[in-house]
Amino acid sequence: MRGLAMIIRPIQHNDLQALHEIARESGPGFTSLVDDRDYLEKKVRHAIDSFQRELHRPGDEHYLFVLEDEATGDIMGTTGIEASAGDDRPLCHFRREAEPASRSGSERLTRCTHYTGCTEICSLYLRPRYRRANAGKLLSKVRFLFMAQNPHRFSATIIAEMRGVSDASGQSPFWNWLKTRSGHLDFATVTRLAGTATPEMLDALLPAEPLSTATMPTEAIRAIGQVHEQTRPALKMLEAEGFRHRGFVDLFDAGPTVEAKLNEITSSRHSTRCRVQIIDDSMPAITRNHPGNRDNVMLIANTAVSDFRATVTTAAAWLPHHNLLSVPESLARQLGLSDGGMTCFLPLATTGKAEANAHTNSSEVLYAH
Template identity: 30%
Template structure:
């Protein structure tokens, strides 16, 4: 069975909608709303069509396709720069230390500060893999394809990249963090706020969110306990981000308190370690239980970009690849591919 990552098109709307209904809430980049998803696909098409080699307000949407059946089984997104259209808000966890001579004691208070520090950074997000395909390294294929696309179009992305992980959501679909902080000021529950943000952006946060610091000690135990904690389904994603070089630097999502991970773009493992090579041969002798090394392969630009797993071996001044991956990528001898080791 062969899978390929490719640019999403308008014909993928129904596939994306079906996947969005499976996310379980708190998944802002993949809302279960046809109009919002259609808008995303339109914006993505414009981004793939834009040829200027500079950072812009681009959104790129990709899908994971089973090349044998044509079914779409996963998706991911890249934002070239956040905060260009409206402010990009995070909470930054800071501290205030005070000393009392009379008591002879020093007090340290942890504080949530509303911040736009991460404006201008690129963002990877919107990753979803169909539950029936969560094996065989397909999650890694989707995640790492984004970095290979960024490498292939480096001038269109910022020097810093972030990833927001979904925070803890309870069984009723609510957020303990939202209930303990922002929900007190907005008069709306988490589900409504999350849906509104997914459809219309978070400018309403700028309009209504109080700008003064929030003392963490004043929050409920439940709200405090989920600060910087990823949703259970996101722990594997957090580990993958850490493998790529992302780190948590005390930024959290303003809605659910989930961790926001950051990294210098050029230090992303898949970008730093990837190499370009000419395809010298396409071999039927490469593959599982045969010979060769299984690696991530990528080729093409913009809407023609594709990524897949493939079996490779050195060949002269380039590499040989297996026939199945060559077919999935649309690659022939003489063309160039980007390749990086599979973890």
């Protein structure tokens, strides 16, 4: 059996350097991973502590995963979950509303904390040199398997803040307009502050009164609710999962926030929890040569928390009549699975047309806030 090409696991202390490189590579607008080593070191410590906690309900936990190349040990990307966003520091957005008595169709943007206490998926980034088949799917979907197995750790409502429009030089058309009312800070500085500054500082930075689009230039208006060109694949994946935009946008780049109910997310509903049957690597699974199982791509995860592991593979076979997933010994060892123990898997080869279309261009970078 071929070895694992890539594996998802909780972040560790020795991943800090790679995380710092990702924060630099991702550039302005990636507010959940700012280019500040001390900030990132605290984030890693907090993530490790979060995975180790025994919980009955969500709190300030932050679960940060890394995607590791099994052959080289390189960190290919990251993905994360904020268990209860906005509890330790306000989670603010602009709410889009029709301007009262407007004849021009202009809108009003009002600051609010609508999503306080919701679970936020975040920090999704696939490094450009590690683009390959199923890497983006693994980074995105693994969070839903982890949440499906541990629903008590998360809110019933899941949100994702999508990176808004900015150009190659880091200029945001929305912020270029808003900064004239907010201290004239450049976009890179303000997005760095979004991740590191105190709530009081951010509150003083932004205007308190509602903003009217009637005074905005066309470029800024067009950016409201739109995503960065390299974030489109990530948004398409979430839309295929059932996420929808309800009119809330980011304070700095006006990128959309999308939401879904945990128990309605496609990957959560279609995942299967079952027992493991471990077989010898040289022995084909009972139904391996059956057309329904041949080259069937699956996302497989163990059921641990601090020792969580997941990957994408074609080496396992689902035996529905026995409620067993047949797994080669070497794959089981790498995922920490035991014979007769539990696993969770999600078929990827049977995704619907909308989701398949989201992955037609595998060369694109995937990232969101």
